[in-house]
Amino acid sequence: MEFTLSPEQELIRTTARDMCTKECPPSLVRAHMTDHSVASQPWSALKQWVSVADGSMADLCLFLEEAGAVLLPGPFFATTSLFMPLLRSISSSAGGDIAGGGSTSSDGSAQVADLLAEASAGKLTGTVALAGADSRWEVNDGPIKSFVPEAERVDLIALVSGGANSASVTLFRSEDVAIRPVGTIDPSRRLAEVDASGAAPILEPMGIGANIVDDLLARGCTALSAELMGTTRWLLDTTITYASNRRQFGKPIGSFQAIKHKLADVALLHEQAWSSVYYAAMCIDANDPARRRSAHVAKVMASHAAIRCAKEAIQIHGGVGYTWEHDLHLYLRRAFATEDILGTSDWHLDRLADDLM
Amino acid sequence: MELGWGPEEEAFRSELVAFLDREAPSEAVGRDFSAATDEEGIPEWARLWQAKLFDNGWLVPGYPAHLGGRNATPAQSLIYAEELASRGLPRSLHFPGYAIVAPSLLEFGNKRQKEMAPAALRGDTIWCVGMSEPDAGSDLASLSTRAERDGDRFVVNGQKVWTSYAMWAEKCFCYVRTNPDAPKHKGISVLIIDMDSNGIEVRPLRHITGKAEFAEVFFTDVEVPAGNLVGDLNDGWRITMGSLAHERGGLWVQSVAGLEHAIESLIAEARDLGISSDTSVRRLLAREYAEVSSLRSLGYKGFSTFARTSASPEHSFLKLASSEMTKHLAEVGMRLEGGLGTTIDTTHLGRPGRWAATLLASFAATIAGGTSEIQRNIIAERILGLPRE
Numbered sequence: 001m002e003f004t005l006s007p008e009q010e011l012i013r014t015t016a017r018d019m020c021t022k023e024c025p026p027s028l029v030r031a032h033m034t035d036h037s038v039a040s041q042p043w044s045a046l047k048q049w050v051s052v053a054d055g056s057m058a059d060l061c062l063f064l065e066e067a068g069a070v071l072l073p074g075p076f077f078a079t080t081s082l083f084m085p086l087l088r089s090i091s092s093s094a095g096g097d098i099a100g101g102g103s104t105s106s107d108g109s110a111q112v113a114d115l116l117a118e119a120s121a122g123k124l125t126g127t128v129a130l131a132g133a134d135s136r137w138e139v140n141d142g143p144i145k146s147f148v149p150e151a152e153r154v155d156l157i158a159l160v161s162g163g164a165n166s167a168s169v170t171l172f173r174s175e176d177v178a179i180r181p182v183g184t185i186d187p188s189r190r191l192a193e194v195d196a197s198g199a200a201p202i203l204e205p206m207g208i209g210a211n212i213v214d215d216l217l218a219r220g221c222t223a224l225s226a227e228l229m230g231t232t233r234w235l236l237d238t239t240i241t242y243a244s245n246r247r248q249f250g251k252p253i254g255s256f257q258a259i260k261h262k263l264a265d266v267a268l269l270h271e272q273a274w275s276s277v278y279y280a281a282m283c284i285d286a287n288d289p290a291r292r293r294s295a296h297v298a299k300v301m302a303s304h305a306a307i308r309c310a311k312e313a314i315q316i317h318g319g320v321g322y323t324w325e326h327d328l329h330l331y332l333r334r335a336f337a338t339e340d341i342l343g344t345s346d347w348h349l350d351r352l353a354d355d356l357m
Numbered sequence: 358m359e360l361g362w363g364p365e366e367e368a369f370r371s372e373l374v375a376f377l378d379r380e381a382p383s384e385a386v387g388r389d390f391s392a393a394t395d396e397e398g399i400p401e402w403a404r405l406w407q408a409k410l411f412d413n414g415w416l417v418p419g420y421p422a423h424l425g426g427r428n429a430t431p432a433q434s435l436i437y438a439e440e441l442a443s444r445g446l447p448r449s450l451h452f453p454g455y456a457i458v459a460p461s462l463l464e465f466g467n468k469r470q471k472e473m474a475p476a477a478l479r480g481d482t483i484w485c486v487g488m489s490e491p492d493a494g495s496d497l498a499s500l501s502t503r504a505e506r507d508g509d510r511f512v513v514n515g516q517k518v519w520t521s522y523a524m525w526a527e528k529c530f531c532y533v534r535t536n537p538d539a540p541k542h543k544g545i546s547v548l549i550i551d552m553d554s555n556g557i558e559v560r561p562l563r564h565i566t567g568k569a570e571f572a573e574v575f576f577t578d579v580e581v582p583a584g585n586l587v588g589d590l591n592d593g594w595r596i597t598m599g600s601l602a603h604e605r606g607g608l609w610v611q612s613v614a615g616l617e618h619a620i621e622s623l624i625a626e627a628r629d630l631g632i633s634s635d636t637s638v639r640r641l642l643a644r645e646y647a648e649v650s651s652l653r654s655l656g657y658k659g660f661s662t663f664a665r666t667s668a669s670p671e672h673s674f675l676k677l678a679s680s681e682m683t684k685h686l687a688e689v690g691m692r693l694e695g696g697l698g699t700t701i702d703t704t705h706l707g708r709p710g711r712w713a714a715t716l717l718a719s720f721a722a723t724i725a726g727g728t729s730e731i732q733r734n735i736i737a738e739r740i741l742g743l744p745r746e
């Protein structure tokens with residue numbers, strides 16, 4: 001068990017941190033509220049880093065943590081953490097034995113491998129459409145998928161459809177399907193409803209096994225949780241700094257135990273969640289049987305830590321925390337809205353209970 | 358100890374209910390204290406409604422008729438607060454004037470200042486309350502906006518912040534430092550400042566909901582007639598305590614009844630969403646009901662003490678519990694809506710998530726009017742008698 005970062009991982013982290021803070025200042029996140037096109041600026045710098053998604057899950061998580069710390073808008077998460085893993089498992093299971101009885105022609109699989117290479121080179125963006133209108137990330141045969149991350153701005157949408165026993169993935173160009181934005185309290189992430197009925201796919205539907213969807217979700221949730229860890233860290237750091245500097249009654253408010261204890265509790269939650277996230281990442285990298293279970297834990301703990309930290313951050317900032325002008329609420333919005341993506345905490349707890357009992 | 362109300366209270370209730378059923382504007386019904394709307398400013402319907410309540414003796418029933426009341430008993434006033442809250446009905450969309458300034462003017466003002474109370478209550482004059490400053494929030498007594506006596510006037514310099522409604526207010530009930538050499542609680546006074554005086558600059562600030570409802574207010578050599586001093590010179594701290602008590606006094610029954618209204622909405626929503634037979638949902642809502650219901654009982658207990666002694670430590674408990682509960686229930690509501698709770702358009706629920714905007718607004722509850730931490734300190738130190746930190 002090794003939770004210490006290797007020198008290469010330290011480098012990923014510092015590079016990601018420098019690049020994200022440089023390319024995505026708070027002013028860009030605010031501009032993105034009304035003008036979504038501004039997300040292309042950080043993307044043009046970050047796309048050269050999409051290939052971290054070809055490496056270990058832990059490396060990708062380190063990168064995403066920094067993206068989450070600046071509330072990076074754009075296709076980076078959807079491409080690296082949903083689209084590419086799905087394509088990769090399709091292409092690697094083609095021809096071989098596909099559990100669940102799916103099938104992909106070797107022809108289709110070669111094309112998928114090409115797309116994957118393009119995505120990895122930062123030349124192609126994509127996302128996955130799976131959840132229905134109820135927001136549950138479960139394979140369904142409804143014609144309309146919803147809560148599709150960044151559907152409007154990616155090149156390709158991998159639509160997962162099917163029933164309990166057989167599922168398939170169909171690739172569409174985003175401009176060929178009907179897309180309607182779904183507004184949430186978090187303007188830094190764009191979600192959409194996607195209706196592909198009648199649209200021509202770029203490849204024939206490819207059968208996949210249920211385990212591919214489960215593994216996709218395990219990866220997606222772990223990645224999303226890593227993003228949330230960056231969001232949580234920003235909230236915690238910002239609040240510690242504020243509590244150290246803001247003075248009332250002649251002392252820093254951070255010297256009051258009411259404030260100290262809140263921050264200590266949140267720091268504990270952050271540590272717990274961070275460790276869960278990287279534990280899940282390592283399980284995924286090792287293809288360990290505990291990978292799905294640990295991804296549920298990561299998503300639940302990361303959401304809990306982020307939300308609690310956001311709430312305490314506002315409280316500890318007092319009146320200034322309640323203003324639009326302070327960036328805190330952007331992080332609060334991100335924390336709450338992310339809990340609803342890729343399965344709510346209640347949904348993950350239900351899956352976890354199924355697994356445990 | 359005795360349950361229920363007497364015939365006089367019930368008669369009062371019937372008359373009130375008839376009035377509300379007949380007169381309450383549709384915009385006001387079901388609009389919780391924290392309900393989100395896109396309107397900024399004080400809409401016309403709200404002004405008319407406040408004036409109508411005043412004219413019919415229903416604004417503050419405990420006051421006499423010329424102050425918008427009907428000499429109601431404390432028990433009747435409690436019934437009044439419950440009936441309004443159970444409909445989600447606000448009295449006014451600018452609380453400082455009727456809830457803080459008018460009672461303070463009536464208690465501490467001179468004859469001319471008392472005469473300003475009816476217009477504050479009716480909403481004809483919009484007031485703001487200037488207490489908080491950049492360096493004086495929880496530690497209000499350290500406020501530094503300076504007022505210097507110069508003949509028959511004061512000259513005011515300094516800055517207020519988070520001043521609700523300052524951009525629309527005609528007058529400010531303003532706490533200023535009149536003696537910088539005295540211990541900090543003993544050098545504060547209250548001035549009534551006309552907001553159109555020379556030297557005042559108001560810079561609106563937006564809430565996290567996006568609405569601009571409070572502001573920074575800058576005072577540069579603002580001249581205020583000496584006659585605008587409220588109460589005695591350097592005796593303003595007493596008024597602070599007074600006006601905070603009015604604020605809390607006005608809110609304590611109302612907020613519990615507001616929470617009950619929220620529980621009803623949660624139950625109705627669980628039914629709408631088809632999850633009311635789910636065991637975990639049932640336990641969740643039953644637990645919240647138990648919490649709120651116990652607060653209501655505590656409210657009645659506090660009310661009894663208050664009616665007899667005009668003071669009640671239950672206020673501090675209720676302010677703490679109901680403001681924390683306000684935040685909590687919004688989260689419970691989002692949870693009921695599952696993954697749809699954070700949506701703000703009509704795509705999925707046919708309406709925006711019902712609680713997302715309420716959640717954002719609810720963060721004010723545990724900050725404005727004294728933070729939860731300060732409430733806990735008050736409980737620990739003044740009620741439990743623990744030593745100060």
Ligand SMILES: Cc1cc2nc3c(=O)[nH]c(=O)nc-3n(C[C@H](O)[C@H](O)[C@H](O)COP(=O)(O)OP(=O)(O)OC[C@H]3O[C@@H](n4cnc5c(N)ncnc54)[C@H](O)[C@@H]3O)c2cc1C
Nearest residue numbers: 256258315316318319488489494495519521721725728730
């Ligand atoms: C929506 C809204 C409307 C408002 N309207 C008005 C208005 O109309 N007029 C007006 O004058 N003000 C208004 N306020 C300001 C409000 O009264 C202050 O925000 C509040 O008193 C807290 O002060 P502060 O913001 O400076 O926070 P601070 O006092 O700086 O507090 C920061 C944090 O430190 C904690 N803290 C401070 N002291 C202690 C202590 N001794 N022990 C433990 N913890 C402590 C606080 O609880 C808080 O968590 C409004 C605020 C809001 C949010």
